[in-house]
Amino acid sequence: MYFIFEIVFSSNKMYIADLIRAYAKETQIEADVLQTEEKILLVMNQEDAKLESFLKGLEEVLPASLFMGRSRHYFSDKKPALIPASSMRLPVNIAPCPSCQKEMFDVSSRRYYYPFTSCNHCGSQHPFVTQYPYERAHTTMKFLTPCEDCVSEAKSNALRLDYPLISCIECGIALRMRDRESEHLALTKGDYRKLFEVSARAIASGESVLMKTAHGYRRFFKPEAENAASTSILLMADAKGFNEHLMMVTQEFNALLSIERPLLRVATKSDALKALYGASTRVKYPDEGMTMLLAREILNTGLAYIAYEECDEDEEADFLVDFDLPINTQEDTKLFINQDTKLFVSGERIVFPAQVHSEKNRVTVAHDLACVKVGEASVIDSVEVFDSVQTEELYLLESEEFSSGHANEHRFEQYKASMLSVLAEHNKVGQKAVGVHFDGSLNFLYYNGKQVINAVPAIPFESDHLWEKIRTLREGSDRLVENYKKAYPETWERLDNLEGDMDIFEVTAITLGLEDESLEGISSEALSFLGKGGLQIDTRVKDNRFDNYAFLTSIMSYQLGDVENSYMCYSIYESFGDYIGEIVPQLVEKTGTRTVVLTGETFANQSLYGRIQRTVGQYKPLMNKNFPIGKENAVYGALYI
Ligand SMILES: [Zn+2]
Ligand SMILES: [Zn+2]
Known part of the structure; x- marks a missing residue:
């Protein structure tokens, strides 16, 4: 009879399963640990006398993880089929695990108040890595020689077996x-x-x-x-x-x-x-x-x-x-939570490096991240940790400044790769789908099974000569401009002198006089609204497309009507939600698919997300699971272009 302990684990990251494996080794219990797309399974012999103490100890060494869900146990007379664990060692960049933390606060340990305490399954490893494969010689710690204690520990401590970055106060970073x-x-x-x-x-x-x-x-x-x-x-x-x-x-x-x-x-x-x-x-x-x-x-x-x-x-x-050692920093990762949904909004840490599966001989590059073959596997990480590589084809994001000189170089658009990244994460590449990409500007997409088409592109927005554009928007607009100038002379002046390349949310934040002049500022203002909503912000003028100037004009007229900022910011997202809720069913009807994909950082907003659940929730829209919903998903999606 087998005792099976099952933990819901919604990630392709291996450090939790690896830690369980190491702990089993340390306590000399016979356990098989396997990881599927959704869970980690721990298979032990029911008769094992150490079973109970092992499980108790495990509770103490296992950290809480974002990806961990409920656990349960059951008995089975059949052993689940084992999938071999990945042998690829990837540097993590997370907090110290419970065992490492214990050492940091134990005055008798060699790592008392040593900030770089880490083991195979935790801590700041990635900042020191300069190149793959991940081994000490390829890190900035290569110049520090481990002391005798560390050398022998790397052979005996199950949590630090052959740990590339092993160090302590004696031999580590001063x-x-x-x-x-x-x-x-x-x-x-x-x-x-x-x-x-x-x-x-x-x-x-x-x-x-x-x-x-x-x-x-x-x-x-x-x-x-x-x-x-x-x-x-x-x-x-x-x-x-x-x-x-x-x-x-x-x-x-x-x-x-x-x-x-x-x-x-x-x-x-x-x-x-x-x-x-x-x-x-x-x-x-x-x-x-x-x-x-x-x-x-x-x-x-x-x-x-x-x-x-x-x-x-x-x-x-x-x-x-x-300290002297150079480090290679990753952008921090923002998380968005709405009830049981967790989404990575943007960033590199936690998410990268990521091991992915690709059959193509292709390197992709976007936002300073690259997907490159390392041995048998494909790894996504910062461009600088990869040495020169051989590849049949190179796919670069259109805005990426990267000179390769490669003969087979292709450029791709962000929205295409973003939508494909979601489809790939849900095993739906090759099947028709409708998409909404909302990253500052709003685009409606259609994927015919082969390529992504921008079905309803956003009308381009240029923030210079703003008043001229608003004045000529429709009849009566010139009056609004005059009234606005009288009521808000300072804002009027600022809006009159904008550079041309600002996005609509920055300009909206300036219009509303928010301290944080960005999408983030509008989001946080919207969060402080506790009422019910119902303010209609005009989002379009012609051909059903989102019109930035109509949107700004609408906000200004509410402002002249003394509508509170928090109410307005809340309504901005609500109006976007309604607009999306109108266009998506039309596209679904036209294209005959019910698969709907949402991508882009702007969705990470409580008001918009809540509204979207109501307006397009019936399609159970798909979003990224392992990758950020923001721009960083492109490096993965480009594998499928
Ligand atoms: Zn640790
Ligand atoms: Zn040492």
């Missing part, structure tokens, strides 16, 4: 702290701890600390009214403060604490945070060693949270904490 007068080098356990202690105290007393982290430079500070720019990210020092300061559903709480530690926009709750950030803010739970150790010391100062900004190394600050 930290340095500088203020205007002096410089201190951390060499011993005590020094490491001291450095974070001093940093935390400085922040608590109102000074700023610029820190080189595995995710690039961050300027940490205590957010107070005058310095809480809307661009800063709220860093919660521990999970206890969550319920006091933030309004979250369970899914959001779990996602923030998951080992992947995504960036999440969350509603504020406490008066203190409302005063600093308004209705919502981007929130982070410590996501890598430096930030985690700082957060621990911040707690000791009595603060529940601080803030940080991503910045360059030459940013002004009272203290600088850094």
Whole structure:
């Protein structure tokens, strides 16, 4: 009889299954671990005396993961067919796992307050990788020789067997702290701890600390009214403060604490945070060693949270904490949650590197990411970690600045690759589908099984000479322009002097006078609206296409009618939802397919997403699962062009 433990796991990432395998090895229990597209199965002998203690221990070493769902167990007299696990080692870029964290806070360990503590299944590995295949010689740690303890540990510790980046305070990366007068080098356990202690105290007393982290430079500070720019990210020092300061559903709480530690926009709750950030803010739970150790010391100062900004190394600050090793940073990944749906909005971390399956001899490049064959597998990662490669054909995103000189080079459009990435993730390449691509501008697509066609393209938007375009839109528009000039002379002036290449949401945010002049600003403003909606924003004038100028004109007339900003922002998304809900059924009817695909970052918005569920929910629209719904999905989709 077999005992089978099953965990829902909705990702192609292997680190959780690998960790279970390593832990089984460590505890010397015989267990087979296999991973399918939806779950991880753990198969053990029911009679094994160590079974119970193994499962108990597993609970302690397994981190919470974004991808993990419910678990269950059952008995079976047949062993499930085993699929061989992938042998490809890919560098992860997530938080330290529970075992590694334990070492970081255990004064007797060689890694007490050592920020680069990691194992085969966790931590900041990708920042140090310079090239594939992933081995120490291909990382910036190649110049650091592991000490004797580390060498022997790499042979004996099941969690760190042959771990390429093994290191400790003795042999690892030295930290340095500088203020205007002096410089201190951390060499011993005590020094490491001291450095974070001093940093935390400085922040608590109102000074700023610029820190080189595995995710690039961050300027940490205590957010107070005058310095809480809307661009800063709220860093919660521990999970206890969550319920006091933030309004979250369970899914959001779990996602923030998951080992992947995504960036999440969350509603504020406490008066203190409302005063600093308004209705919502981007929130982070410590996501890598430096930030985690700082957060621990911040707690000791009595603060529940601080803030940080991503910045360059030459940013002004009272203290600088850094290290010499160069790092290769990834863009942080934003997550969107609506009930049980989780979508990666944009970014590289967590998602890449990704191993994908491709039968073609093709390299694709988009947004500085490339899909390249590494041995038998295809891997998507930053362009710079791949050496020169041989390929039959090269597919480049049209806007990509990349000179290859390859004889068989093709350029492709973003929307085509985005739509195909969704179809590929759902095994629907080759079947007809209708698509909506909404990334600043809105396009309706049709895929005939061979290629993606832009069926209802957006009318191009140019933000220069704006008033002329609005004035001539329709009868009476010139009056609106005059009234607007009288009521909002400053905004009028700004809109009169715009550069031509701004997107409609930036211009809308400026029109509404939002602090954050972007789509993000409109989204967060919409979140603060608690009413019911019903404001109709005009989105088109002719041929059923979305007309940016009609849209702006409509917003301006509501503004003149004293409609509140939050109501307007909410209605913007609602109107888009209705518009999409009108066009999609028409396309479905015309093309005879009920497969509907949604792509583009703009969908990651509570008002729009909710509206879409109502207007096109009947088609169960498909979206990306493993890849971001934003532009980064193109590098994968281009494999199917
Ligand atoms: Zn670990
Ligand atoms: Zn060592």
